[in-house]
Amino acid sequence: MPYFDTASAAPLHPVARQALQASLDEGWADPARLYREGRRARLLLDAAREAAAEAVGCRADELVFTPSGTHAVHSGIAGVLAGRRRVGGHLVVSAVEHSSVLHSAAAHEARGGSVSEVPVDRSGAVSAAGYAGALTPATALACLQSANHEVGTVQPVAEVAEVCAAAGVPLLVDAAQSLAWGPVEGTWSALAASAHKWGGPPGVGLLAVRKGVRYSPQGPADERESGRSPGFVNLPAIVAAAASLRAVRAEADTEAARLRVLVDRIRRRVVRLVPDVEVVGDADRRLPHLVTFSCLYVDGEALLHELDRAGFSVSSGSSCTSSTLTPSHVLRAMGVLSEGNVRVSLPPGTPAEEVNAFLEVLPGAVAGVRERLGVSEPPAVAAAAPEAESLELDALGLRCPQPVIELARAIGRVPVGGTVTVLSDDEVARLDIPAWCAMRGHDYLGESPRPAGTAYTVRRRS
Amino acid sequence: MPYFDTASAAPLHPVARQALQASLDEGWADPARLYREGRRARLLLDAAREAAAEAVGCRADELVFTPSGTHAVHSGIAGVLAGRRRVGGHLVVSAVEHSSVLHSAAAHEARGGSVSEVPVDRSGAVSAAGYAGALTPATALACLQSANHEVGTVQPVAEVAEVCAAAGVPLLVDAAQSLAWGPVEGTWSALAASAHKWGGPPGVGLLAVRKGVRYSPQGPADERESGRSPGFVNLPAIVAAAASLRAVRAEADTEAARLRVLVDRIRRRVVRLVPDVEVVGDADRRLPHLVTFSCLYVDGEALLHELDRAGFSVSSGSSCTSSTLTPSHVLRAMGVLSEGNVRVSLPPGTPAEEVNAFLEVLPGAVAGVRERLGVSEPPAVAAAAPEAESLELDALGLRCPQPVIELARAIGRVPVGGTVTVLSDDEVARLDIPAWCAMRGHDYLGESPRPAGTAYTVRRRS
Numbered sequence: 046m047p048y049f050d051t052a053s054a055a056p057l058h059p060v061a062r063q064a065l066q067a068s069l070d071e072g073w074a075d076p077a078r079l080y081r082e083g084r085r086a087r088l089l090l091d092a093a094r095e096a097a098a099e100a101v102g103c104r105a106d107e108l109v110f111t112p113s114g115t116h117a118v119h120s121g122i123a124g125v126l127a128g129r130r131r132v133g134g135h136l137v138v139s140a141v142e143h144s145s146v147l148h149s150a151a152a153h154e155a156r157g158g159s160v161s162e163v164p165v166d167r168s169g170a171v172s173a174a175g176y177a178g179a180l181t182p183a184t185a186l187a188c189l190q191s192a193n194h195e196v197g198t199v200q201p202v203a204e205v206a207e208v209c210a211a212a213g214v215p216l217l218v219d220a221a222q223s224l225a226w227g228p229v230e231g232t233w234s235a236l237a238a239s240a241h242k243w244g245g246p247p248g249v250g251l252l253a254v255r256k257g258v259r260y261s262p263q264g265p266a267d268e269r270e271s272g273r274s275p276g277f278v279n280l281p282a283i284v285a286a287a288a289s290l291r292a293v294r295a296e297a298d299t300e301a302a303r304l305r306v307l308v309d310r311i312r313r314r315v316v317r318l319v320p321d322v323e324v325v326g327d328a329d330r331r332l333p334h335l336v337t338f339s340c341l342y343v344d345g346e347a348l349l350h351e352l353d354r355a356g357f358s359v360s361s362g363s364s365c366t367s368s369t370l371t372p373s374h375v376l377r378a379m380g381v382l383s384e385g386n387v388r389v390s391l392p393p394g395t396p397a398e399e400v401n402a403f404l405e406v407l408p409g410a411v412a413g414v415r416e417r418l419g420v421s422e423p424p425a426v427a428a429a430a431p432e433a434e435s436l437e438l439d440a441l442g443l444r445c446p447q448p449v450i451e452l453a454r455a456i457g458r459v460p461v462g463g464t465v466t467v468l469s470d471d472e473v474a475r476l477d478i479p480a481w482c483a484m485r486g487h488d489y490l491g492e493s494p495r496p497a498g499t500a501y502t503v504r505r506r507s
Numbered sequence: 508m509p510y511f512d513t514a515s516a517a518p519l520h521p522v523a524r525q526a527l528q529a530s531l532d533e534g535w536a537d538p539a540r541l542y543r544e545g546r547r548a549r550l551l552l553d554a555a556r557e558a559a560a561e562a563v564g565c566r567a568d569e570l571v572f573t574p575s576g577t578h579a580v581h582s583g584i585a586g587v588l589a590g591r592r593r594v595g596g597h598l599v600v601s602a603v604e605h606s607s608v609l610h611s612a613a614a615h616e617a618r619g620g621s622v623s624e625v626p627v628d629r630s631g632a633v634s635a636a637g638y639a640g641a642l643t644p645a646t647a648l649a650c651l652q653s654a655n656h657e658v659g660t661v662q663p664v665a666e667v668a669e670v671c672a673a674a675g676v677p678l679l680v681d682a683a684q685s686l687a688w689g690p691v692e693g694t695w696s697a698l699a700a701s702a703h704k705w706g707g708p709p710g711v712g713l714l715a716v717r718k719g720v721r722y723s724p725q726g727p728a729d730e731r732e733s734g735r736s737p738g739f740v741n742l743p744a745i746v747a748a749a750a751s752l753r754a755v756r757a758e759a760d761t762e763a764a765r766l767r768v769l770v771d772r773i774r775r776r777v778v779r780l781v782p783d784v785e786v787v788g789d790a791d792r793r794l795p796h797l798v799t800f801s802c803l804y805v806d807g808e809a810l811l812h813e814l815d816r817a818g819f820s821v822s823s824g825s826s827c828t829s830s831t832l833t834p835s836h837v838l839r840a841m842g843v844l845s846e847g848n849v850r851v852s853l854p855p856g857t858p859a860e861e862v863n864a865f866l867e868v869l870p871g872a873v874a875g876v877r878e879r880l881g882v883s884e885p886p887a888v889a890a891a892a893p894e895a896e897s898l899e900l901d902a903l904g905l906r907c908p909q910p911v912i913e914l915a916r917a918i919g920r921v922p923v924g925g926t927v928t929v930l931s932d933d934e935v936a937r938l939d940i941p942a943w944c945a946m947r948g949h950d951y952l953g954e955s956p957r958p959a960g961t962a963y964t965v966r967r968r969s
Contacts, residue, residue, distance in 0.1 A: 115729060250738075
């Protein structure tokens with residue numbers, strides 16, 4: 046049963062499992078104790094820290110283990126912000142960071158700090174210039190992911206780090222998605238990551254803070270992990286995490302090359318096999334194992350369900366799969382289509398046959414969802430004579446992807462040069478109607494508020 | 508090799524190991540995902556929560572899993588304090604709480620809150636009257652451990668809970684040391700515990716907050732665990748923790764009765780086998796598996812080392828085993844001897860033979876340490892005629908147990924009714940000189956500050 050959501054979580058790497066078994070026997074005691082079981086635990090902890098630091102590219106005494114990648118991000122951001130409180134209360138993040146970073150930023154704002162979001166281009170990438178423009182003399186910290194978790198775009202970390210270094214601002218890198226593939230380049234100041242993204246067990250994150258970066262741990266004091274991560278050290282999982290990181294790194298180049306071929310195949314073929322698909326994220330500067338695309342006129346949750354029934358586990362940034370009814374903030378920041386969104390992230394070792402099988406199943410799965418939504422293929426653009434120069438559609442109460450389907454059905458009812466206005470109270474329309482226009486070659490004229498909902502206006506171009 | 512420090516950490520219970528293995532296969536995926544691996548993980552998580560809630564005695568939707576007992580305590584205290592901010596900023600804790608509670612209290616004070624410490628008697632127990640006296644109309648929260656982690660004294664939680672309920676103040680119970688033995692009695696409002704204390708894996712704590720208790724999670728938002736514990740859920744460890752709790756509970760009554768006999772044997776025999784020993788903690792209202800005693804004229808670290816060489820792993824609250832040079836805050840609050848302190852906490856299944864072997868080894872280990880410190884047995888109380896009505900000893904720069912040894916050597920040099928004043932800059936003298944007086948039947952007259960150090964004065968009584 047193919048599992049294609051390794052960007053969420055991966056099964057335990059065989060090496061991690063072995064290390065976990067061994068350290069459950071050898072490493073259950075408190076490493077702070079002086080008796081033999083404690084000394085043995087201390088040796089294991091020291092060795093795991095050395096191994097992790099080597100993989101990260103830092104000194105062992107710069108690295109602490111945390112209970113998760115989220116804890117590493119929360120602690121790291123709070124610690125540097127507090128350490129540099131005297132400089133100012135300004136925090137810079139990209140618009141496409143992981144929610145742990147954005148939630149830290151929101152908490153910082155709630156405490157009276159200020160936050161700037163650096164925008165991304167349509168591929169999901171920030172620019173060094175974007176960061177340069179956001180830094181101020183009061184900037185205490187800048188944060189940037191090494192690669193995006195939803196679309197796989199690799200960020201220009203080294204360039205941004207240079208810009209930050211020139212301004213004297215520390216850069217914290219969320220390396221959760223990329224650390225399995227290699228160390229983060231550039232002169233970053235702090236780095237956070239999560240073991241269960243590289244085949245380690247859950248329950249382990251890591252936080253590296255370079256010597257010289259002012260850091261003040263927040264929350265109640267605790268002497269463990271240099272005072273930077275409270276609680277009893279989760280040693281067996283830490284040992285397993287370090288072993289796993291070393292193991293995936295040993296295979297990383299070979300595996301990256303192999304998966305890159307499979308992902309390229311998906312990127313190329315999905316647009317040929319499925320009508321009205323947009324592949325999102327940078328085509329070249331990207332993670333080797335991850336590809337994301339969105340399908341017009343498709344309900345993301347229904348598509349996931351269809352693929353699950355066919356035996357494929359994938360993820361989605363569509364609003365329709367979440368309880369909040371808002372699409373992924375990443376897709377929104379990129380300004381790309383969000384409906385029918387599918388993220389495929391291949392675990393190491395994925396055989397080509399599984400990818401081929403996915404490409405065989407996908408077109409039928411998409412067609413099935415569209416059929417149930419009443420969308421023929423391509424959507425019925427009436428050949429009849431236009432009804433009027435401009436039309437207004439009431440799509441109030443309809444949820445993604447219905448407003449776009451209504452728009453697609455109606456566009457043929459106005460002449461080339463005529464306009465269709467869609468009245469919608471679905472948050473996703475703001476993203477998907479312009480995206481549809483770009484895919485279909487129509488002009489998006491903008492939005493205006495209405496007493497109920499928002500009016501989105503489109504001019505027919507062909 | 509007998510390991511007698513289960514109050515610090517215990518090896519994984521066989522049932523926990525089995526559950527961990529199985530859930531590494533079945534429960535590695537993100538339980539928030541809709542595909543089969545996610546649904547399977549969700550089922551495991553729900554079942555673990557039900558099992559843990561049943562053992563705790565709360566509803567499943569009142570309980571969340573945290574990365575450690577320390578995280579449960581930190582989050583629980585911060586959440587209730589914030590939820591009841593409008594009531595006031597006053598926090599009540601006992602003087603003998605675990606450091607995670609006391610550090611939370613210190614952090615609360617640093618943010619402008621106020622804290623009252625309820626004292627304990629010589630057995631380490633608080634009284635309901637002590638809590639009643641500490642509560643004010645501005646008290647947002649009271650905290651009390653179910654049993655003490657260093658001396659095993661069981662606290663009157665149900666009585667204190669009643670006092671708190673009458674005052675409308677929620678009570679948070681740190682149940683880390685007792686949850687393996689049974690649910691916490693009384694109408695507590697919140698409860699924290701740690702799985703690796705009951706044979707579960709490290710990396711799992713639990714926090715229960717009764718419906719109706721105002722609670723506001725602190726730190727960056729995170730949707731997982733009802734918004735009360737951020738980070739990817741450590742599911743395999745959670746499943747193992749819940750399985751282990753159920754398993755140890757099934758054996759708890761039988762095992763408690765068996766270990767109580769062994770601990771009684773230690774309590775009775777240690778005072779006969781080793782001269783100048785004080786067994787501390789309540790003799791009756793106590794944890795079944797834990798006993799603590801202190802040995803006059805003994806360096807705690809040296810004794811631990813001696814016992815470790817003989818194959819016994821035990822713990823100590825002596826200052827000489829820590830880097831801070833201060834004795835355990837628990838022993839200090841109780842006003843009992845701290846030098847040569849040993850905590851024995853027996854894991855379930857400890858055979859009687861191991862306890863007997865310990866009692867055989869202990870007298871020689873203590874005697875060996877005393878011999879190296881130059882203390883003959885009993886300490887040389889000179890039979891010679893007194894030198895003077897009062898003597899002053901300069902013990903500046905000497906560390907525990909040396910100041911007390913100097914005092915014991917000198918007391919014979921003054922007549923009955925005469926005084927010896929010890930000048931010491933060792934923090935421990937404040938605790939151990941009065942404790943020595945109580946053990947030897949001399950009068951402790953008090954302390955007074957000196958330009959260097961403190962002067963402690965003792966009147967010879969026999």
